[in-house]
Every structure is written in structure tokens, then in C-alpha cells.
Amino acid sequence: MITKDWSITDIVEKYPEAADVLLNHGMHCFGCMAARFENIEQGALAHGINVDELMKEINAAIKQ
Numbered sequence: 001m002i003t004k005d006w007s008i009t010d011i012v013e014k015y016p017e018a019a020d021v022l023l024n025h026g027m028h029c030f031g032c033m034a035a036r037f038e039n040i041e042q043g044a045l046a047h048g049i050n051v052d053e054l055m056k057e058i059n060a061a062i063k064q
Helices: 008-014 019-023 040-046 051-063
Strands: none
Touching: 008 019, 008 040, 019 051, 040 051
């Protein structure tokens, strides 16, 4: 299970299917330099995305 403190880059590297969820939410930042240092919560907040909903969707996607 992914938690809010994971870096965006670590999530996408370990679970490539999470990239689609991020893209659907308008988070195209997994390719930028900040993605390695920002955790998913920081990135979501910066983009005005509901963090809890994003986490549910990512974790559902990686379970499939």
C-alpha cells in the first residue's frame, strides 16, 4: 500500500500503473525534478487535488 509520504518518483517507478491515475488528476509532474523530492501529498496539494481520493485511486490501481 502506498502512503502519502512516498515520493512521486518512487510510486511511478515501483508501480507504473499509478502514472495513469496521476495523469487523470492533472499531475504530469512525475517527470520533473521536484517529483523525486516531493511526496505525493505535497504534489497533490500543490495541484489542488484531494489527497485522500488520490490515494484511494492509486492504491486501487496497483492492486489490479
